[in-house]
Amino acid sequence: MNGPMNGFLLSILIWLPILGAVGVLMVGESRPALARGLALLLSSATFLLGLPLFSSFDTSTAAMQFVEFRPWIEAFNIHYKLGVDGFSAPLILLTMFFGVLVVIAGWRSITKNVSQYMAAFLVLEGLMIGVFAALDGLLFYIFFEAMLIPMFLVIGIWGGPQRVYATIKFFLYTFMGSVFMLIGIIYLYIQSGSWDILAWHQMPLALGVQKWLFLGFLSAFAVKIPMFPVHTWLPDAHVEAPTGGSVILAAIMLKIGGYGFIRFSLPITPDASAALDWLVIGLSLIAVVYIGLVALVQKDMKKLIAYSSISHMGFVTLGLFVAFSIFRNTGGVAGAALGVEGAMVQMVSHGFISGALFLTVGVLYDRVHSRMIKDYGGVANTMPWFAVLAVFFLMANSGLPGTSGFVGEFMVILSAFQANFWFAFLAALTLILGAAYSLWLAKRVIFGAVTNREVQNLQDINAREALVLGSLAVAILVVGLWPQPLVEMMHASVDQLLQHIVQSKVL
């Protein structure tokens, strides 16, 4: 906490990529190499500057760190307030990591409007960091909505043939959800006279009011994460998005839904969360089983991974909400922290794995220009190193121990078992379903004899692709073999959250 820049580090992380994007745009479309280089420089600089979020992070406290506080619109008591705790810091680190990767991943595959593409991703990165860092309700909402614009453009400009339908669906779905949240936070402001999210955590609220607020938040975050039945925008958005867009969407944007539950729903409306936990848990378990079955029969690789994402995010919402059952059963929260930390680990891990899988599909798409499973077969014959990585990522996706995919699911299942046998039983079905759709995909795409001329002519991954996929493989292994440093960051914040949510806020 005593670095020279820590007093305004978060601002730098937000505004360096956003302002840098303006510079990238000014390079124009005539010099794509310069635009790429500048984007790489900016995203790498952001990542390196942001490393103190890990190295200087104080794991002993649940209080906000790297706090910035400035008046903004004093007439409405709105502040520019930033800060991170054990929930937001890992997600910001994840965002910065992917900020670099998408620039490298789009190096050659994007040839149209390069500077605009790079600028859009830089703006997106800054806004997403802003979402995780904002501690003022209105500031959060602005980042939360503004984020849609660059993503809308990324899909709409660099997307596939059905991009218009996909973008409109994406935009309306997410916007519809967040409107209800806006009503909620305006209500909270009117009641408290403050936009400070942390003040809202402490604010007593009647149960009826909490339920309405909870449903408002739920509509925003359930769409974002996404939960059944408001998930159908995601497969379409992924299919049409360019690789980089899919990667950011899956790796970071979905996590904002999970983060929203942690920052808003649970602490602001704990009594409503307890009263309505059956709804969230029910939908989570449907996500794991029903969406797992739907993933099994997809013909499009990106759709399959998209459905797999929804299924995996079911573990996040499940892990966050089992705490209430445990508390009802035992009168304590022992075992609940495992669920919340498991949800967090699952978010980080899913970021790595889904990002890696979309990049893997991107590698194939760049060469063959098809996402259809039937257009492949026997890729291992011509791309052996690619096959190693792809099988590794698919194994991680099916929760193999030693990869990060195992850690979060394991923790959530252990915690769910403490709450209710059936929660764990249904969640653990992912062991079979996840392996089924992941390995069946591997069988049809990677293994087998070479099926067509396109596959016969495939070139194995180049150094740039190896760097991107390899660094993700390392990240997945490190978290899988030694999750302690990641989990340690969260302990204090998780404990505080759990202590907070089991105390009634009803007057």
Place this chain on the structure above:
Amino acid sequence: MNLSLQTTLLLIPVLPLAGAIVAGFFRNQVGRVGAHSVTILGVAASFILSSWILLQQVNGGLDVVNTSVYTWMVSDGIRFEIGFLVDHLTALMMCVVTFVSLMVHIYTIGYMREDPGYQRFFSYIALFTFSMLMLVMANNFLQLFFGWEAVGLVSYLLIGFWFKKESAIVANMKAFLVNRVGDFGFLLGIAAILLTFGTLDYAEVFGRVNEAAGKTFEIPGGLELQMLTFICVCLFIGAMGKSAQAPLHVWLPDSMEGPTPISALIHAATMVTAGIFMVARMSPLFEMSDAALSFVMLTGAVTALSMGLIGIVQNDVKRVIAYSTLSQLGYMTVALGASAYSAAIFHLMTHAFFKALLFLGAGSVIIALHHEQDVRHMGGLRKYMPVTWITAWLGTLALVGFPFFAGFYSKDVIIEAVAASQRWGSDVAYAAVTLGVLVTAIYSFRLLYLTFHGKERFEVVHADDDGHLPAGQLAHTPQESPLVVTIPLILLAIPSVVIGWMTVEPVLFGGWLEDSIFVLEKNNVVAELGQHFHGATAMAIHAINTLPFWLMILGLLISSLIYLWKPSIADSVRGRLPALYRVLDNKYYFDDFYQRLFAQGSVRLGRNLWHRADAGFIDNGLVNGSARLVNWLAARVRRWQTGFLYDYAFAMIIGLIGFLAVWVALVPS
């Protein structure tokens, strides 16, 4: 001493891992010789170190070691560790695993000589050795599960090693998924342990078993069980997957699609015995639940007999041995169920040697016949391959339990233990394992005769290219395999003959496993047998007075009659009992049933959910439906915007009247 012990233990799994990494990632740099040298060196070193540990224990110089390597994670106050528990059971397993693995490594030099994936293969088998060692050396359930899934992964990679072959990549997916069904139960068992004991550390859990003894567990909406029964049944479901017990056995015969060395190493000697090892390791838990042990025993009994019967009708050399493995795993499971854990481990050890030997012998035949695996195209090979022939005889005698051979001691103890057991279901199990001896002798000698004896059912056509000859034709006369193949055969034949005679006393009746395995006084059938034990030689001589011996001789005679002296009998038996033959030939229709119900069923269910619920109801109905509704409404509302001033004025007057009416109605005077 302490530091060096810690380092030694760490080196034992890490050296094979290092070999795997070098052979795998630097396959082009190190080349073929480099790849096999580095992996063999790693595994050999780890075998030597394991033997050193075992010797220290035998000499009494080493107590039980329980040590942590690093803290994987602390969450919710629960420490998840990576660490080693090395007691007598562990040391025994480490030696068996590394020895068989070393033999298989050497053998592979010959077997995979012409394969383009040579380095990859060595990398995989070394990785397997690492995973298996992590499994047996674990001191907690997390690491056990880690090793458990890691061996599953390597098994998946190796079954699908020849990934161009459709049958191989179907088999490896099947193996992984069926194992995942077992792991599903296993994971729930681990979760139940955490719920009950608040820790996943073996020592702590075992130390506090008594606290849990009275606890019950209610499955919401269903039945109430003893907590420990629930835990043990869940854990055993995991063992059923990995150790291929019916009805989760279906993956093992198909796993023979992989190269033969791994059939020996993984699918006979080591990985499939992980379930047996695990239950023995968990003996303090299983001892507390008679219900769970009865379940274990009956599962094993069904597997032991039914799988042996299938072995009689198979024609693929490797599949016969695979069904034999299933049956023998059933024997081990029965022993576990009878609380004769040490007998199960003892049979695990002897079986590892003679079954690895039989598989490697089969592989030797397969290369000599240019990848012919069908016994109908073999016969009379003994004169071409004497070493393979003699070692196969030794392995077979061990398998059928001929007195003095390794398998005799372990199998006889199991049968006796089941006979002595008072547990519910032990009479059924006794009948199954006793009849199983007859079945084992029939399929074992059948295989031996069809392969090495009788008429040659192949012809040598002296073609230049042996790639595309029809079945039953060979380009060259079969010849004995090279030394890298025959030396492992000989080295495995030695323990297959003598290890039982040598170690039955210390391992079973000398209390060698007492520091690792816990048996309640009332269940201790092995101790009971020990009272009548007067040395290994006496035991073998005494066997002549027992039923299993004569059943084995009967099996030998039946096999000799049918497959050696009068081959026409086989066809007439098949003709007389067509229904029985069909049921056995179709492996009791398990595969068809699973294929229809689970594989096709889940795909059909998924398709229906996708098309009807996801795309149909939610997307087309709700999402696009609301878009259509807005369109429709807008089209209607648009008509009111006529653009004529008098229309708007009229609407304003109506509105005003409306507001006034509401105001009058709501506002009290």
